[in-house]
Amino acid sequence: MDRLLNVTTVLSVVLLVMVLISVRRAHIRVEYSVSWLLASVVMLVLSRTRPLLDAVTRLTGIPDSPLTLFLLTGSVFLIMFFRFSIIMSHLRDDNIALAQRVAILEYHIHSLRNHEA
């Protein structure tokens, strides 16, 4: 159990550092980094404070603590992925409308030019 918690600690620290570096280098927008930071901090806190993890385990009735850790981080990431799908869908909609607009504007420009010529 303790070794497992050490592993998840390392993982969450690695994630945390990766996110911070990416934000610094502007590879990820700040608004999208927040959920990643939150997720890695939650994972880190749960891995380092055994009483908290045990309390959650007792509260939820999950048979053992590693499973709690696994389920909690799993659901945090699932929610995040779902959020990303929503964001992507918005981007796709905007992107399609934009592409259509560009095509139509180009069409108008060409026909204006042809009128002049």
Next chain:
Amino acid sequence: MLVIVPAFNEEAAIGEVVRSIHEHVAGAPVLVIDDCSSDGTIPAARGAGADVLPLPHHLGLGGCVQAGYKLAYELGFDYVIRVDGDGQHDARDIPRVFERLKTSGAEMAIGSRFVGENGSRTGVVRSLGIRFFRLVLRPILGKPVHDPTSGFVGLNRRALAVFSRSFPLEYPEIEALVVLQRKRFRFEEVPCKMRPRLAGRSSITAIKSLYYIVHVLLGVFVNVLKYERRWHRGRENPGRGPHSGAGG
């Protein structure tokens, strides 16, 4: 009236399609919307005398068709006929679809391959899918539709206005019917012949059909939900919004 032709890698067929439209629908401008084809679709279409609207990147059939609807709407056309770029629709049927559109006052006329006795051949999975969607659409539309997947449709300006704002992205035909129904628009079916493709293969393979069915079913479901919501809101607050009186 404008004839629009969505095309994706239809270099082998598009020239003949455009020529045939010019031949049978004298004087009607033809607009080919090219969905970023990697072949010579654009020069082939231009060579045959069509106007071309090239998209900056690949959008898929719905986005491609909608670009054409938006442009037609901006150019002020009262009627638009959409035919496929693979030559499966017979340009000789266009005047009949157009005529029905004008005389019936319906917002949409569908060139339907199953009305009348000219039973055309389609794949097994495909025709099962079509039968399935006939059953699903019947109660939603309140009347039977024989060929809900037809890519041969005519629209008047009211329908054009709606589709310019809201049109499904992938496999648009069935969902478009539900979008129209949401507005309480009417459609008519006109019997038409369907020919085998002039070249290439259908983009809807047997494997894709299942994905198609799930995708379209979800799309229909979403559109019905929107319709219900609007209906309830409409009853609480009638005559709301600039487009609420657009129904036929």
